[in-house]
Amino acid sequence: MKDILTAPFLVEMVRTTTNMYAHGWDERNGGNISLRLDEKDVAEYVDVNKVLRVIPTGFSAPSLAGMYFLVTGTGKYFKNVQYDPARNLGLFRIAADGENAELLWGYSDGGQFTSELPAHLMSHVARLKVNPDNHVVMHCHPANLLAMTYVHDLDERAFTRTLWQMCTECIVVFPDGVNVLPWMLCGTNEIGIATAEKMETARLVVWSQHGIYGAGVDLDETFGLIETAEKAAEIYLKIAHLPLKNTITDDAMHQLEKRFNVKAREGYLD
Ligand code: 2HA
Ligand code: ZN
Numbered sequence: 001m002k003d004i005l006t007a008p009f010l011v012e013m014v015r016t017t018t019n020m021y022a023h024g025w026d027e028r029n030g031g032n033i034s035l036r037l038d039e040k041d042v043a044e045y046v047d048v049n050k051v052l053r054v055i056p057t058g059f060s061a062p063s064l065a066g067m068y069f070l071v072t073g074t075g076k077y078f079k080n081v082q083y084d085p086a087r088n089l090g091l092f093r094i095a096a097d098g099e100n101a102e103l104l105w106g107y108s109d110g111g112q113f114t115s116e117l118p119a120h121l122m123s124h125v126a127r128l129k130v131n132p133d134n135h136v137v138m139h140c141h142p143a144n145l146l147a148m149t150y151v152h153d154l155d156e157r158a159f160t161r162t163l164w165q166m167c168t169e170c171i172v173v174f175p176d177g178v179n180v181l182p183w184m185l186c187g188t189n190e191i192g193i194a195t196a197e198k199m200e201t202a203r204l205v206v207w208s209q210h211g212i213y214g215a216g217v218d219l220d221e222t223f224g225l226i227e228t229a230e231k232a233a234e235i236y237l238k239i240a241h242l243p244l245k246n247t248i249t250d251d252a253m254h255q256l257e258k259r260f261n262v263k264a265r266e267g268y269l270d
Helices: 008-022 117-130 143-151 156-166 189-199 219-239 250-260
Strands: 032-037 053-056 068-072 089-094 100-106 136-140 178-181 204-207 211-216
Touching (some): 008 032, 032 117, 068 100, 068 117, 117 189, 143 219, 156 178, 178 189, 189 211
Parallel strands (some): 178 204
Antiparallel strands (some): 089 100
């Protein structure tokens, strides 16, 4: 068995949590990540027949039965993941019943997965229907996107259009736009269901006055998705109180669609 601390998926997870902390997106225990893994990759580093603990998830996700996930721990700080991955992360398989997590590695202080596991796993279910290659669900608290939910209309088309107008690359990076949930109580199955429903039509879901969820094929892509939206929100906050003289027009957006071979969300451009 190879040393799991050298596994590319683990190294990338450590780098990503460290980088997200450095960006100021994950104060204290803020944020959480789930990374879906293939059994063949996991089996190189842990004995998949040796279940350390069975942890109830509190909800049912039969379509994820048998799938493997590396997930940040509840109450754990992103800033500390690099110093003690085994304590701050856990690797588990969803049991055949779809309702329990079979821990194979990690949560070494007796801890468990993030309190936002419902939103993560339900989002994986939703994204896998759209793209079987989706591996990542990522949640964090980037300040500018969060701030924007206090002063901008929460209508999804309006919110998306504003972000698209803030940087030329936005429509190219997230042509599916940004979906928005009103403030809801976090850590519940209800917000998990609502997030997953929003994930069916976009890879970014804003939790108003809280943060954002992103989904993607790998950690790098998902990080980049959130990074791009957050940059756009930052520009919005720099200009929102100033008289607007110029913008990226819908005609320009259509040119971008053609040039980069992307299709903007139906009905979002005039
Ligand atoms: O885990 O970000 O939404 C801390 C959070 C909860
Ligand atoms: Zn949060």
